[in-house]
Amino acid sequence: SQQGEEDPQALSIQEGENATMNCSYKTSINNLQWYRQNSGRGLVHLILIRSNEREKHSGRLRVTLDTSKKSSSLLITASRAADTASYFCATLRLGAGGTSYGKLTFGQGTILTVHP
Amino acid sequence: GAVVSQHPSRVICKSGTSVKIECRSLDFQATTMFWYRQFPKQSLMLMATSNEGSKATYEQGVEKDKFLINHASLTLSTLTVTSAHPEDSSFYICSARAPGVLNEQYFGPGTRLTVT
Numbered sequence: 001s002q003q004g005e006e007d008p009q010a011l012s013i014q015e016g017e018n019a020t021m022n023c024s025y026k027t028s029i030n031n032l033q034w035y036r037q038n039s040g041r042g043l044v045h046l047i048l049i050r051s052n053e054r055e056k057h058s059g060r061l062r063v064t065l066d067t068s069k070k071s072s073s074l075l076i077t078a079s080r081a082a083d084t085a086s087y088f089c090a091t092l093r094l095g096a097g098g099t100s101y102g103k104l105t106f107g108q109g110t111i112l113t114v115h116p
Numbered sequence: 117g118a119v120v121s122q123h124p125s126r127v128i129c130k131s132g133t134s135v136k137i138e139c140r141s142l143d144f145q146a147t148t149m150f151w152y153r154q155f156p157k158q159s160l161m162l163m164a165t166s167n168e169g170s171k172a173t174y175e176q177g178v179e180k181d182k183f184l185i186n187h188a189s190l191t192l193s194t195l196t197v198t199s200a201h202p203e204d205s206s207f208y209i210c211s212a213r214a215p216g217v218l219n220e221q222y223f224g225p226g227t228r229l230t231v232t
Contacts (some may be wrong), residue, residue, distance in 0.1 A: 014202075030218065042122075042209055044223040088159060092218070103150070103223060106160045 006089060006107040014115050019076040021110040022090035024069075030094040032065055032072050033104070037086045046074075046087075081116040118144050122224035129200055129231055137227045138194045139210030145190035146212035150221065151183075154207040165217045166193050200231040 006023045009079045013019055023032070031050045035043040049065045049072065056063045062075040077081055090104040119142040129135050139149060147168050152160040164180075166172040166187035174180045182204075184196040191211075199206055207228055211221040 035223075040207070040226075040228070043211075043223040045220065045222070048220065094218075101149075103162060103165065107158045110141075111157075 006087075006110050008110060009108065010111045010113070012113045012115065013079060015079060015081055017079055017114075019079050019083070019112055019114070021074045021087050021089075021112070022071060023073070023107050024071045025089075025091045025105075025107075026070065027091075027093055029067075029091040031092045033090045033092070034061075034063060034072075034074050035088045035090060035106075037088065037109075039085075040045075043088070076112075079112075081114050081115045084112060084114045086111050118142070118212075118214075118220075118222045120210065120222045120224040122208075122210055122227050124227060125225060126228045127184075127230070129229070131201055131206055131231055134196055134198045135200055135229060137208055137210075139193045139195070139212065139224055141191045141212040141222070144184075144212075144214050146193075147190060148213045149187055149193040149214045150211045150213070151185060151195050152209045154209060154226075156207075158230075160209060163195075177215075179209070197229065200229070202231045205229055205231045 007089045031048055033048045034046040037043050047058050047063050060070050060077045065072045088109045089107045124137045140181045149166050151163045153163050154160050162175050163178045164172045164174045164185050166185045168187050168190050174186035187193040207226050208228045211223040213219050213221045
């Protein structure tokens, strides 16, 4: 089953605005990753944040992680039309075995549309 | 980042035939490869995990006799959809990971399978 739940499911904004997407998960994790997928294409890895980190930046991307709330957010600042895509969070769970060991579990995704 | 290729990118086949999809890691040795399936506007669903030289581990509900996975070398894994039916039409994505559970997974560009 998908562990990550993302909201909103769809987000529509104008170019130049900021876009914030949220992801919640249910179990303890080793790290959380964000991916982008353009329509009909493969996934592009955006950023990885480890469970002992709270915030990470990469260019116009800012990711936060709150392990106490089991949630993460992805902020895209000064959005561009080229940012239009689906965004997925994925969690890597480690622990004493279990069927999820070492596997990425993907959220349902947020469809972001940036209007020029 | 590392490159993972998939071939073919698109395939159309008739019901009852078999289709093979290749996944290659081009610049690193992938001891573990993953096969995902994605329906339109949905998230990625892990089908199976394959480790080089051993049998694949299938997720619950995935028929191992229908989706044959072979990981014969450190750079190549194949997924064969046997006796394909229209409901097997989907987007299949592979990913590859270098040795180590915490290493990043690199995703292929996906294969669009249409069964007529």
